[in-house]
Structures are given as C-alpha cells and as structure tokens.
C-alpha cells in the first residue's frame with residue numbers, strides 16, 4: 587500500500603474577477619483571481635490543496651489555460667492542477683430550488699479542465715449566466731447530481747445549516763427530501779456549526795464532514811480547512827478520502843468555534859438585536875415586535891434534530907477549534923510579515939513553530955496568543971445578527 591501523508595485542504599474559495607477584470611463573484615474581492623489564489627495558497631498560507639469554486643466560468647477557464655500554456659501550472663494525472671506546492675481542485679457552486687423548497691447551494695468538483703468545460707456547456711443550457719458565481723440552475727437537484735456523477739465529479743452540499751441558501755438551513759429539513767443520498771460525496775458544515783452540533787442529525791452520520799473557508803477575499807483563505815491523509819494531492823485521492831477508502835480520510839477538521847460564526851445566534855433582522863436563547867421560541871422580536879427573525883444555526887439544528895444528544899460515529903475525526911491568525915488581537919501587519927518571512931507559511935505558524943521561536947520574533951504576548959489559537963483556548967465573544975464573533979482582547 588502506498589504511503590499516506592497529511593495534507594491541508596481548503597475546498598471552497600471564490601473567484602472575484604478574471605485576470606482581465608471581468609466580474610465572476612461580484613460580492614468577492616477584485617484581487618481574488620485564479621493566479622492570486624494559487625500564489626496566496628502556496629506561498630503565504632501553506633495550503634496543500636485548494637478547491638477553487640467558480641471554475642465553471644468560461645473567463646476563469648481562459649485564465650487556467652493561460653497558466654497551463656505558460657508552464658506556470660500543470661494538470662496532474664490524478665486530476666487537479668499543480669501550482670508550486672499547491673494542488674488546485676476545480677469546483678463550482680450552484681443554486682438549486684426544487685418545487686416547494688427554499689434555495690440551496692451545492693458544490694460540484696470535476697477532475698479535469700476538459701470535464702469542467704463539458705459541464706459548463708451543460709450548465710449554460712439551464713442557467714442564465716454561466717460566467718457568474720453561484721447562479722440558479724433550472725433543473726431538479728437530483729438531475730444535477732446525476733450529471734455530476736456521470737462526469738466523474740463530486741457533489742457536496744455547501745454550508746448546510748446557514749439560514750440563507752443551504753440544504754438544511756433554508757431548503758428543507760432532511761437531506762433526502764432534496765438529494766439522492768447515494769450521490770452525496772460529503773457535506774460542508776459552514777462557519778456556524780461543528781461536528782458535535784451536526785451529530786444531532788442521524789442521516790448525516792454516514793458522510794464525511796468538510797470545513798472550508800468560503801473565502802470572499804485572499805486573507806480569508808484557510809479560515810477553516812481540513813487535514814486529509816492521502817498518497818498524493820490529486821482529485822482521485824480526494825475522492826477516496828471523502829469515501830474513506832484504502833486508509834484515505836479526513837483526519838481533522840479545523841474550524842472556528844461556532845460561537846464566532848455570524849449566524850450562530852438567532853437575531854432580529856429589523857432591529858439587529860441578538861435574541862437570548864431562552865427567548866427563541868418567540869415568533870416576534872421581544873424588542874421591536876417585528877416577525878423577521880433569522881434563526882441561528884444552533885436553533886435551526888435543534889428544531890430539525892432527530893436526536894436529543896449528539897452522536898459521534900467512530901469514523902468522525904476530531905473537530906479542532908482554531909482562531910485564524912488574522913483574528914489575533916495585537917498581531918499587526920509588520921509583525922505578521924516578520925513571522926512569515928522567518929517561518930514560511932501560516933500553516934507552519936499555526937501547527938509547527940514552537941512558543942520560544944514565535945516569542946523571539948513576535949514577543950511573548952503574541953506568541954502566547956498564537957499557541958492559545960493552536961490549542962483552541964482563546965476567549966471569544968459570541969457572534970450573531972450577521973456579525974462575526976470576536977476574540978476578547980483582555981487576557
């Protein structure tokens with residue numbers, strides 16, 4: 587059996603613009619181009635595998651071909667595109683809305699550029715503008731699943747509990763209502779949920795969980811990520827890992843503490859106030875009386891759960907709470923730059939470098955906070971009301 591090694595992977599990163607400046611995801615940063623994502627992942631973040639979403643866009647495909655032609659990037663035999671230390675997996679985020687259900691975002695990953703081009707040709711017949719990110723597809727979700735499977739792709743429901751455009755947050759209360767359970771490769775938890783919360787739903791037990799950043803800007807790459815045991819960084823190996831075949835597996839999920847996620851708590855859309863968990867049974871805001879209440883992820887999970895207590899299946903890896911380096915109070919740009927210069931990448935800073943070495947470059951206070959971030963012991967302020975939580979500054 588071939589030797590397995592851990593790889594760090596963030597499989598949900600959006601394109602803001604093509605290299606020529608054409609919009610792809612309008613709400614994402616203009617600096618989020620195919621080339622800049624590859625560079626940031628490889629040189630600064632130290633991310634071994636990145637899933638670039640929006641690769642169905644013909645403008646992005648033109649960019650990819652240019653990088654392949656110039657020799658800066660190459661397609662690898664097992665699927666995916668190699669740039670220096672990083673493997674890029676080609677993905678797309680698609681909105682479906684089946685009759686009687688709310689909208690849901692689904693991720694589709696394809697093995698090669700040519701397969702992704704064929705997929706684009708199919709999508710463009712059922713979508714208004716295939717150039718743009720996360721567009722509505724006018725076919726049933728199960729038809730999409732079959733199209734993805736027939737092309738050797740992987741289908742993963744995105745950020746499954748968020749209150750807008752997600753499988754279990756807004757579309758339906760059970761996966762099987764919208765999707766063929768056999769043709770789901772894994773599920774993405776999203777920023778406001780962790781493995782334990784998801785363990786309250788028995789139908790998710792069989793699936794591998796992914797924790798990805800859904801980055802809309804370069805610094806957010808790696809805000810959440812996975813450690814995956816593979817023989818090499820390729821699409822074929824990723825497929826095996828999600829199915830937990832031949833020893834390949836996701837061996838850790840790294841995510842924000844759900845309390846940092848912006849949809850953790852229930853809040854009132856009209857007045858912006860976060861509602862106390864004991865008050866969430868209320869249909870109206872206790873402060874302004876409005877009935878436009880956005881359910882927090884925790885409350886949503888409790889309302890659709892079929893278990894009182896979470897169950898963690900034996901295949902489930904640890905979920906490690908980790909605060910991204912950009913959230914560390916007092917870690918300014920200059921010090922961050924010095925740390926990266928000395929230790930290479932953010933993954934090294936988060937996982938490898940010792941307290942003593944960190945303290946030499948950044949001082950003891952920052953070093954202590956980075957170690958706390960690594961161990962998941964930084965104190966946090968709860969998120970909600972569409973705002974992210976914060977690290978509390980005082981020690």
Ligand SMILES: [Zn+2]
Nearest residue numbers: 679691744745
């Ligand atoms: Zn989405």
Ligand SMILES: [Zn+2]
Nearest residue numbers: 598600679800
């Ligand atoms: Zn997304």
